[in-house]
Structures are given as structure tokens and as C-alpha cells.
Amino acid sequence: MESIQARLGTLTAEFADLDAREKLELLVDFANGLPPLPPEFEARKAVEDRRVHECQTPVFLWTEVDGGIARLVAEVAPEAPTVKGFVAILAEAINGRPAVDVAALSDDMLERMGLADVLGILRTRGLRAIVARVKRGFAEKTAGA
Amino acid sequence: MPAYAHPDVLVSTDWVAEHLSDPGVRIVESDEDRALYTQGHIPGAVEIDWAVDLQNQVERDYIDRAAFERLCAERGISNDTTVVFYGDKNNWWACYAFWVFKLYGHKDCRIMNGGRKRWELDGRPWSNERVSVPHAHYTAQEQDASIRALRDEVLKHQKAGKQLLDVRSPEEYRGERMHMPDYPNEGAVRGGHIPGALNVPWPMNCNDDGTFKTAKELEKLYVKDLKMKRRSPTIAYCRIGERSSLTWFVLTYLLGFGNVKNYDGSWLEWGNCVRVPIVKGAEPGGPAAASPAPVMHA
Numbered sequence: 001m002e003s004i005q006a007r008l009g010t011l012t013a014e015f016a017d018l019d020a021r022e023k024l025e026l027l028v029d030f031a032n033g034l035p036p037l038p039p040e041f042e043a044r045k046a047v048e049d050r051r052v053h054e055c056q057t058p059v060f061l062w063t064e065v066d067g068g069i070a071r072l073v074a075e076v077a078p079e080a081p082t083v084k085g086f087v088a089i090l091a092e093a094i095n096g097r098p099a100v101d102v103a104a105l106s107d108d109m110l111e112r113m114g115l116a117d118v119l120g121i122l123r124t125r126g127l128r129a130i131v132a133r134v135k136r137g138f139a140e141k142t143a144g145a
Numbered sequence: 146m147p148a149y150a151h152p153d154v155l156v157s158t159d160w161v162a163e164h165l166s167d168p169g170v171r172i173v174e175s176d177e178d179r180a181l182y183t184q185g186h187i188p189g190a191v192e193i194d195w196a197v198d199l200q201n202q203v204e205r206d207y208i209d210r211a212a213f214e215r216l217c218a219e220r221g222i223s224n225d226t227t228v229v230f231y232g233d234k235n236n237w238w239a240c241y242a243f244w245v246f247k248l249y250g251h252k253d254c255r256i257m258n259g260g261r262k263r264w265e266l267d268g269r270p271w272s273n274e275r276v277s278v279p280h281a282h283y284t285a286q287e288q289d290a291s292i293r294a295l296r297d298e299v300l301k302h303q304k305a306g307k308q309l310l311d312v313r314s315p316e317e318y319r320g321e322r323m324h325m326p327d328y329p330n331e332g333a334v335r336g337g338h339i340p341g342a343l344n345v346p347w348p349m350n351c352n353d354d355g356t357f358k359t360a361k362e363l364e365k366l367y368v369k370d371l372k373m374k375r376r377s378p379t380i381a382y383c384r385i386g387e388r389s390s391l392t393w394f395v396l397t398y399l400l401g402f403g404n405v406k407n408y409d410g411s412w413l414e415w416g417n418c419v420r421v422p423i424v425k426g427a428e429p430g431g432p433a434a435a436s437p438a439p440v441m442h443a
Contacts, residue, residue, distance in 0.1 A: 020197075021275065024183040031180065057178070079233055081180035119179065120196025122385065 004101045008093040008109060015113040023118050030092075031085035037075040045075070052133055059083055059130070063099075063137030070099035070138055082119065086127050090134060102138040107131060147360040150401025155258045155357070156229055158267050165189050170227045171220065171278070175238040176261075185271025187231070187264060191220045191278060195238050195387065199245050207288075207409075213249045214283045221278030224252070231257035231264070235351040237391045244390040244407055248293060250286025256394065262355035292393070294380045294406035296414055299339070300421060306432040308379040309342035312392045313412065317384070318344040320425040332384070333416025337423040339382070340430040343371055347388040350395045363400055375402050382408035382415070 002010070015023050037045070037060075044050070045060055052059040057080035062073040072091040076084035094102055107128065110116045116124050149155065164170045165188055172190035174182045182192040193199065198216055201208055208216065222228055228246060230239035236256055243254045257264070264271075294302070303309060316322035320336030338344070349366060351357055358366075367373045379402055381389040386409030396402040415421060424430035 021183070024180050028180050028184045031184075079181065080178050081184050082178045085180065118197065120194075120200070123179075123196060 004097050012113045020118045027085035030088040031081040034088035065099040065141040070094050099138045099142045149360045149399045151398040154398045156255045158264050161257050171222050173230050175232045175242040177234050185273050188272040210285045213285045217283035218281050221281045223281040227253045229255045231260045233261045235355050236260040240391040240394040241387045259356040294408040299408050308377050310381040311338045311342040311344050312347040312383045312389045332413045335416045337425040340422045340424045378404045380406045380408050382411040384412045386411045
């Protein structure tokens, strides 16, 4: 099975050769592909503090581990397609793979995708916060495993 | 009922819908999230992004005059074009772009009241087609110093006890929120506010549908309750000068304040400066809350 890092590389390779407008269009495609929040998480949303407070728009993340396998579940407000697309890419790279491997996720994926130039420095901070949050979430679940 | 001081700068979604193919009008979208424009924009609208298009990518400043002229030319904006800005988040970035256009002396700038939210609520169409516009010719003015405050001026203004407005959230104003988990590089090393600044969080200017509050409501807030004077020089700031450009717009164009500047360096600069006065907590403090004089050692 492809590692998380390799899978992420495959998913994001396409970005490298695109111009700014095409990058944003591809990101919007990913955003549109993020599945709606499963019903069982809808109920949990009300009682668990899963909101990413660093993001100005509502973003809720769950880092679930079942039998050592990672599952990133997310809900992102429709008014934030950049964050939504980014989270969709992360989920596609992570889901179904060993949770312990999430730690190996590189922090420079935004640079690799060439998104830092398209979004500007301040905006990419929020996205970095999401990567950090996801890595920490899985690290806590797999600690001592 | 009192009217806005300069009602012409606000246009409705109806007005925009009627002027979509008016060659004298250019509709410009500016968003917090750039991908929103890509996903769907007002038919024929061009995008101007605050971070990528309006900011200098090397120095912490705006693009220079020549770059602004190139930007306008590429977006099909000439000196006599009516430029209508709109966007997400209560038009906060639209006001920022409006302010930068005023900085370079563009004459006819407007805001579409309610922005993306009102357009959506009105059930109007979005387009994801690429927009190409005819190249224009543009000659910009020198930057208008009367609407932009730099740090030294803010310090003098503060020491003189003049009107200062902090438009960030109460948590940021009180200095409680600054360093967040997983967020090592938030920006400022100190939290709090500039002494004497009143706190009017920027969303207080707007209704739930993204439109601006009425002249009466705004007048009650700023003039009656806070006792702000229309003729006194006023400086507004936030974290990076975006939210405060919305308040600058409200005070200048909707309430008719005569001398308002946006401090675009804002807290990201002030909270990092050495030996500038800062007040923590809910009270504004005053000019007396200045930093202590340096101690001389023999």
C-alpha cells in the first residue's frame, strides 16, 4: 500500500504544473468532493469540542482510529472552499492507512502544492494549523501503541 | 430617519444586476477565501486579492504606484471606471480593496451592500466562467497620506489622547487571545490594546445579511453612546488593517467623519514594537498609560 506521504504526493502532484487559476479550480474540485458529515458525527459535534479555533470559519475535525487505521472526518463551512479543499486532500491521503504514519506527514505540503504563492503568507497559517491539529490528534490516539 | 453621509458609495444588488454589462462599471470581488471567486462569482466580475494582488510580496507594504497602475489596467479599470467592490465576510475585504483604491486616488469606488451573502440570499446567479476584460489604461495618484496612519503618527496621536478605535474582538482587545494551540506564529509577541482606544468589534457595523446597519443605528453606537466626535481626527486599527478598513469606510462614508485614518500596521506591528505603551484588560486606559521613561545607569 502507498504510504500516506506518497499518496499525498500523488494527490498534489497535479498542482505543481498548474497556473494560479487552475490551482484554485482544482482545490474547489476537491472541496466539492468532501463528503457531508456522517450522521453519527452530527450528534457528537454538539457535545465534543472539535472546532479548530485557529480558523475563522467553522471547521470541525475528528481524528478516529479503529484497529490502528486512521480516519479523518471533517466538516468545513461552505464559505471556506480553500480550507474545505485542503481538508479533503488530507482526508483522502490519510483515510484507510495506519494512524501511526500520520506523524510522517510533511509540514511543507503547501509549498509542494505551490499553494503558498496563490494564497499568501497569512492565509497559509490557518492551513498549517490544521495539519498540526491532525497530526497531534492521531499522535494522541496512537501514543503507546 | 437620518441618511448615510455619502449614500452614493453604497449600491444594492439590484443596481449591480442592472449594470453587469455597463462598460463604465467594473465589478470586483475581494474575499477572505479566494477560492470562493473561483467557485462562483457575479457574472463578469473580476477578482482582486488582498494578499496576492494588493500587498507587496517583499516589503510589508502595499504594491507601489506602478504596480497598482498595472493591476488596474489588467482588470480593465481606467481612471473614470465606476468600481464596485463586494465579497465575503460582510464585505470586510471589499472595504480593504476600496481603501487601497482610495489610497491611490481612484475617484468612483462603491460597495455592493451585503456582499456575497446578500447576492446569495436574493437568489441571484453565480458564474464560474473565466472572465476576460479589455485592457485599460490607468494613471494612479501618489498615495493619499490622509487615510493611512503609520506607526510614529499613531504614537503621537495616542499620546495626544485623540480618538482611537480598536475593532478587534473583545478577547483580543483585552489581551487574552494571542497565542493559540498549534499556532506558533500568530504574529504579535504582546497582547492588549493601544492606550485610549475604544473597542467596537467590526461586526457591530453590520446586519446578519451582511448589509450595513442604518445611519441611525451607527450614529447611536459611535456618536451617542461612545461620544465620538465627527470632526476629531480618528485612527482605526485591528490586527492587520483589514477589519479596520471596514470601520474606516463606515465612519468616513456612512457617518461623515471628516478625518479618519486606517492604521494598517495594526496590532501585528504595535504588539511587536519595542517600548510602545500597551494596556491590558477591558478599560481603554489613556494617554497617561505611556511606557515608563528609560532608566539611566551611571
